Amino acid sequence: MFEQHSILVAWCxxxxxxRNxxxxxxxxxxxxxxxxxxxRHALLTEWEALEGIKHKRILY
Known part of the structure; x- marks a missing residue:
């Protein structure tokens, strides 16, 4: 499902x-x-850990 649609990930x-x-x-x-x-950084870091995302991220 996520490959075919744009998804917003947000804290509920x-x-x-x-939630997606x-x-x-x-x-x-x-x-x-x-x-x-x-x-924002703490939320993003937690979400990445939960999703198993491991990469270098550029913060804006």
Missing amino acids: EARDDF FRLDRIHSTSQLDLKYKRS
Whole structure:
């Protein structure tokens, strides 16, 4: 499924876990003035470890 569609990986506060969302199924979005409890780098590093992704990453 993921090979054929663009996927958004996001932290879900309700489930306290990562979730995958197909971009073609998202109908609308809104930006909130809230911030993550953890840094973007920490979330990305944790997700990569869970998915078994091992590579050098360039942070922007």
